[in-house]
Each structure stands twice: as C-alpha cells, then as structure tokens.
Amino acid sequence: MKKKSSAPRQSLGNLLPKLVVAPTFVIAIIFIYGFMLLNAWLSFSSSRLLPTYDWAGTIQYEKLFANDRWWVAAENLLLFGGLFIVICLLLGLFLAIFLDQKIRAEGAIRTIYLYPMALSFIVTGTAWKWILNPELGVQRLVREMGFESFTFDWLVNTEMAIYTVVIAGVWQSSGFVMALCLAGLRGIDDNIIKAAKVDGASMPLIYRKIIIPGLRPVFFSALIVLTHIAIKSFDLIVALTGGGPGFATDVPATFMYTYSFTRGQIGLGSAASMMMLMAVAAIIVPYLYSELRKKKDEH
Amino acid sequence: MSINRVLIYSLLGFVALIYLLPLVVMLITSLKDLDEIRTGTLLSLPQSLNFDAWGKAWGTACTGVSCEGLKGYFWNSVLIVVPAVVISTILGALNGYVLTKWKFKGSDLFFGMLLIGTMIPFQVILLPMARTLGFLGLSGTTSGLIMVHVIYGLAFTTLFFRNYYISIPNELVNAARIDGAGFWLIFWRIIIPVSIPIIVVSVIWQFTQIWNDFLFGVVYSSGDSQPITVALNNLVNTSTGIKEYNVDMAAAIIAALPTLLVYVVAGKYFVKGLTAGAVKG
Numbered sequence: 001m002k003k004k005s006s007a008p009r010q011s012l013g014n015l016l017p018k019l020v021v022a023p024t025f026v027i028a029i030i031f032i033y034g035f036m037l038l039n040a041w042l043s044f045s046s047s048r049l050l051p052t053y054d055w056a057g058t059i060q061y062e063k064l065f066a067n068d069r070w071w072v073a074a075e076n077l078l079l080f081g082g083l084f085i086v087i088c089l090l091l092g093l094f095l096a097i098f099l100d101q102k103i104r105a106e107g108a109i110r111t112i113y114l115y116p117m118a119l120s121f122i123v124t125g126t127a128w129k130w131i132l133n134p135e136l137g138v139q140r141l142v143r144e145m146g147f148e149s150f151t152f153d154w155l156v157n158t159e160m161a162i163y164t165v166v167i168a169g170v171w172q173s174s175g176f177v178m179a180l181c182l183a184g185l186r187g188i189d190d191n192i193i194k195a196a197k198v199d200g201a202s203m204p205l206i207y208r209k210i211i212i213p214g215l216r217p218v219f220f221s222a223l224i225v226l227t228h229i230a231i232k233s234f235d236l237i238v239a240l241t242g243g244g245p246g247f248a249t250d251v252p253a254t255f256m257y258t259y260s261f262t263r264g265q266i267g268l269g270s271a272a273s274m275m276m277l278m279a280v281a282a283i284i285v286p287y288l289y290s291e292l293r294k295k296k297d298e299h
Numbered sequence: 300m301s302i303n304r305v306l307i308y309s310l311l312g313f314v315a316l317i318y319l320l321p322l323v324v325m326l327i328t329s330l331k332d333l334d335e336i337r338t339g340t341l342l343s344l345p346q347s348l349n350f351d352a353w354g355k356a357w358g359t360a361c362t363g364v365s366c367e368g369l370k371g372y373f374w375n376s377v378l379i380v381v382p383a384v385v386i387s388t389i390l391g392a393l394n395g396y397v398l399t400k401w402k403f404k405g406s407d408l409f410f411g412m413l414l415i416g417t418m419i420p421f422q423v424i425l426l427p428m429a430r431t432l433g434f435l436g437l438s439g440t441t442s443g444l445i446m447v448h449v450i451y452g453l454a455f456t457t458l459f460f461r462n463y464y465i466s467i468p469n470e471l472v473n474a475a476r477i478d479g480a481g482f483w484l485i486f487w488r489i490i491i492p493v494s495i496p497i498i499v500v501s502v503i504w505q506f507t508q509i510w511n512d513f514l515f516g517v518v519y520s521s522g523d524s525q526p527i528t529v530a531l532n533n534l535v536n537t538s539t540g541i542k543e544y545n546v547d548m549a550a551a552i553i554a555a556l557p558t559l560l561v562y563v564v565a566g567k568y569f570v571k572g573l574t575a576g577a578v579k580g
Contacts, residue, residue, distance in 0.1 A: 014403075016401075016482045017397040017401035017403060017482065018397075018403060020393050020394075020396075020397050020482075021393070021394050021397045021398070021406075021409065023390070024390060024394050024413070024453055024457065025409060027450055027453060028409075028412055028413050028416055028453075028454075031424065031428070031450045031451075032412075032415070032416045032419065032424070032454075033412075034427075035423070035424040035427040035428060035431075036419065036423050036424065038426075038427040039423050039424065039426055039427055042426055042427075051426060051430060095311075095314065098307050098310060098311055099311065101304075101307055103307070103308070103311065109311055109312075109315050111563075111566055112315045112318050112319055113314070113315065113318055114562075114566070114569075114570065115318075115322075115559065115562055115563075116318065116321075117569075118507060118555075118558045118559055118561070118562035118569065119511070119555050119558065119559070120510070120511035120512075120513065120528050120554060120555065120558070121511070121513065122511075122513050122528040122531055122532050122554070123511075123528075123531070123551045123552075123554055123555040124321075126531065126532075126535050126547060126548075126550075126551040127321045127322075127324070127325050127548070127551055128321065129535070130324070130325075130328065130544055130547065130548060131320075131321060131324055131341060133544075136336065136337070136340075136341075136544070137341060138341065140340050140341070141340040141341045141342060144340050171318070171321065175318070179570050228418065231420055232420050232421070232422075234422075234513070234514055235513035235514065235528070238513070238517075238532060239513075239532055239535070242536070252422075253420070253422055256422045256425075257422075257517075257518075260425065260426060261518060266426060269426065270426055272422075273420070273422035273423045273425070273426075274423070276420045276422050276423070277419060277420060277422075277423045280418060280419065280420050284415075284418050
C-alpha cells in the first residue's frame with residue numbers, strides 16, 4: 001500500500017522542478033536564441049521597410065561596409081569605448097585606494113561617488129547637455145570668472161562632441177568601478193601587507209607589487225561590464241548629442257536604431273546589430289572560457 | 300594630521316564636489332526663471348525659490364504633440380515597473396531554487412544558456428520582438444512592455460537567486476525532504492524566510508533597470524503608453540519657441556527621483572546588485 005501511494009508522488013516530485021523552470025526555458029529558447037537566429041536571418045535577407053524572410057546573401061553586410069556612417073559609428077565606439085573604459089578603471093582604482101585609507105565619512109563619500117549610477121542615461125544626458133551648453137553652460141561660467149576668451153563648444157563641435165559623451169559616461173559609471181575595487185581591496189589579506197611592511201617595503205611598492213596585482217580579477221570583471229555598457233550605449237548619446245552634430249557622434253547602437261526604425265532599412269539595421277553581437281562575443285567568449293577553466297582547475 | 304592625510308582628504312572632497320555638481324546645477328536651474336538663466340551662470344543662485352518650472356514639467360510641458368507634462372508618463376512607468384518587477388523576481392526565485400536545490404540533468408547547461416541572456420546586446424532581439432508584439436496585438440501597449448521587461452530581466456533575477464541559494468546548505472533541504480516536506484513546503488518554510496536580502500537586491504536591480512530603460516520604451520511604446528524616460532527625451536527635444544532649461548531640469552529630476560530615492564534608502568543593496576553580476580559570474 002505504502003509503496004503504491006508513494007510511487008506517483010515520487011515521479012511528480014521529479015517532474016515538478018522541471019515544470020517550474022519550464023516557462024523560463026521556453027522563454028530563453030524563443031526570445032533569446034530564436035530571436036537571435038531570426039535576426040541573423042534578417043541580416044541575410046532583402047528586408048527594407050518590412051521584414052521579409054528571404055535569402056539575399058551578404059548584400060546587407062556589403063551595404064553596411066560601404067556605408068561611411070557605419071564606419072564613423074564604429075570608430076566612435078572604439079574612441080568612446082576606449083577612453084571611457086580606461087578613465088573609469090583608473091579613476092575607480094585611485095578613488096578606491098584613497099578611500100581605503102581609513103577615511104572618516106567614508107560611507108557618505110562613497111554614496112556621493114556612486115549615486116550617478118542610479119540615474120537613467122537619459123537624465124545624465126539631459127543634465128550634461130545643459131552643463132556643456134556652448135552659450136550658457138561651463139563656457140559662460142568660466143568667462144564670468146574673468147577668462148573672457150574661454151571657449152568650450154565641444155557639444156556642437158564635430159571633432160570634439162564624442163568627448164562630451166566620454167565625460168558624461170565617466171561621471172555616471174566610474175563610481176561603479178570604485179565600489180568594485182573597494183570591495184576587492186577589503187578582500188586582500190592584511191597579513192601579507194603587514195609582512196611586507198616588516199620586510200621594509202614602502203607603501204607605494206606594496207601597492208604596485210602586491211595590492212594592485214591582487215585586484216586583477218576585479219579589474220577583469222569591471223572591464224567586462226564597462227565594455228558591455230560601452231557597446232550597448234544608446235540612451236546617453238540620444239539624450240546628450242542625438243548622434244550629432246550631423247552624425248558625428250553616431251555609435252553602432254544609434255546607427256542600428258536609425259536605420260531599422262526611422263529609415264526603413266531593416267536588413268541593414270539587423271546586419272549592424274549582428275556586428276554588435278560579434279563585438280560582445282569577442283569579449284565575452286574568452287572571458288567565459290577562462291572562468292570555466294579556472295573552475296575546472298579548482299576542482 | 301600629516302600633510303598626506305590633508306592631501307587625501309582634500310582630493311576626495313574635491314572629487315565628491317565634482318560628482319555632486321551636476322545634481323546641484325540641475326536643482327539650481329530648475330528653481331530659476333528664464334531671465335535669471337539667461338543673465339546668470341550655471342552656479343548663480345536663484346533670487347527666490349520658484350517652483351513654476353516644476354509645475355510645468357509635471358503638468359503642462361509639451362512632450363511632442365501633447366502638452367500635458369510628465370505626470371501621465373510617470374504613472375505609465377509605475378504601471379510597467381511594478382508588475383514587471385514582481386513577476387520577474389518571483390520567477391527568478393523559483394528558478395534559483397530549482398537550479399540549486401532540485402538540480403536535474405542539464406540544469407547547469409540551462410543556467411549557462413540563461414547567463415548568455417544577460418550578455419547579449421538587446422539590439423539583436425529588437426526587430427524580431429517588434430514583429431512578435433505586433434503579432435500578439437501588444438504593440439504600443441503597457442502589457443507589451445511589461446512582457447519584454449519580464450523576459451529580458453529573468454536572466455538577471457535567476458542569476459541573483461541562484462548565486463544566493465547556492466550558499467544555503469543542501470543538508471537543510473535534504474533533512475526536510477526526509478521528513479516528508481515537498482517542493483513547495485520547503486520553498487515556503489525554509490528558502491523564502493532566508494531570502495529577504497536577495498529579494499531586496501533583485502527588486503532594486505529590476506526597479507532601477509526598468510525605470511531607467513529607454514531602448515525598449517522608445518521602440519515598443521507609442522503616444523500614451525510611453526514610459527517617463529522617453530517622455531523626458533521628447534520634452535527636452537520638443538522645440539516650440541524658447542528653450543526652457545528650467546523646465547528641462549525639473550523634468551529630469553522628476554524622472555530621476557524614484558531611483559535616487561531607492562538608492563538613498565537602500566544603497567547597500569543597490570551596490571550588492573551591481574556587483575553580484577560582476578563579481579560572482
């Protein structure tokens with residue numbers, strides 16, 4: 001009797017966990033992987049205003065690579081992404097090191113460094129668009145201080161506008177790196193540092209040789225997240241420069257949006273998004289690979 | 300205090316000031332009238348506290364064709380955020396529970412598959428999703444946006460709960476199982492009571508992400524269903540006559556207030572959410 005009643009319960013018990021995750025499984029298959037494949041197909045189709053699932057070979061990619069605007073966007077991403085990542089990492093690291101010197105009011109200062117991260121990039125862009133306003137913004141402020149000939153028109157300057165995106169982006173995201181590095185610094189064994197001190201090592205040397213190398217995994221994580229933010233950055237550029245002047249500050253994400261949704265070039269837009277996916281993959285895949293290997297080594 | 304300490308403190312203080320300045324400038328500007336803005340500088344203080352710009356941003360400013368301020372869009376965002384956060388957090392908790400305490404063949408593979416979902420640039424799914432929403436009759440609706448946010452938030456919430464539950468000892472669950480407790484009873488009695496911190500992290504993360512979202516909002520909503528970030532961008536870029544910087548700034552602060560408030564009240568959890576994905580992959 002007992003066996004009989006527990007048998008179906010057992011099988012239901014085995015089935016239930018799978019049933020619970022089934023919706024997520026189906027969602028992932030359809031909305032992540034299925035959509036990625038559909039999008040890949042679109043990028044090989046002749047789609048323009050409406051998506052058509054036919055086969056047109058690599059024509060969209062050829063069009064993309066012949067498009068000057070695309071190359072401006074790609075170049076901007078390299079320039080913006082490179083500067084954004086390097087400045088965020090350096091600034092974050094130094095702020096963390098300084099904050100780690102038993103500072104009074106550390107909590108308050110940390111809160112101030114990190115609050116921009118809670119804001120939408122649209123808010124950040126709107127605020128900086130006003131601050132960098134070529135007439136009434138920083139330029140006016142400095143001129144009023146007595147520097148009559150000071151000019152600061154980066155926002156409307158084709159050559160310099162991309163750097164305003166870097167400024168706003170760094171303001172928003174460097175606090176995040178600071179928080180990561182600070183957590184990393186707190187995790188370093190004090191005894192090693194004490195031992196080095198006993199051996200007569202100076203503090204700068206200890207930082208250079210022990211502490212900063214110890215932060216490597218943290219740096220790596222921060223690098224991945226920042227790269228990710230850079231490649232996906234869309235809202236900040238829309239709000240701050242609108243991709244302008246002209247298309248001087250276009251990035252792949254704004255390029256993809258413009259061509260897919262306002263210019264009726266869906267095939268070209270999807271080809272651009274596939275290029276973005278490949279850029280992310282080029283960074284994520286080696287990272288995942290090294291993480292997995294690390295895990296195997298640990299066991 | 301040594302000279303070094305003084306240097307460190309002044310440097311930290313100086314940087315803190317720079318980080319605060321944009322917010323201060325926004326606030327000052329929002330309290331000025333247009334004359335004061337035209338004649339003063341970014342940092343010149345308003346003559347009097349003037350909340351007209353705030354009233355206009357909330358109630359009568361133009362966001363494209365309609366001129367009803369941000370208030371409707373603010374509530375749109377609330378209507379999108381609340382269900383999306385609740386649903387994605389509940390599903391994430393259940394997924395995390397199964398993936399750590401009821402592992403089955405292929406569950407690790409499933410988790411890895413899901414993890415990739417946290418990493419793809421969403422541009423890759425924008426076009427097929429637009430088509431799908433149209434097919435389901437959800438184009439330009441609040442429900443459509445809720446669905447999109449739940450779907451693409453699931454990977455994150457699952458990651459949070461899975462990484463948290465993995466540190467709950469399995470013996471606890473196994474002992475309960477031997478005592479005859481089933482899947483749901485263990486979840487309610489053992490797992491949920493210790494989950495409060497991670498629930499807070501997940502809710503805050505999802506709330507901030509969805510409230511601040513612009514990409515999905517601008518692509519999948521139209522007119523009356525737009526979230527506040529889209530409306531703010533429209534408000535700033537609507538060019539009808541004179542540029543009202545004070546209204547722009549008031550509108551930006553209104554759009555930022557909910558997430559700022561969450562950050563101030565629960566900053567600790569906010570940081571945990573930010574680092575959870577990065578440090579423990």
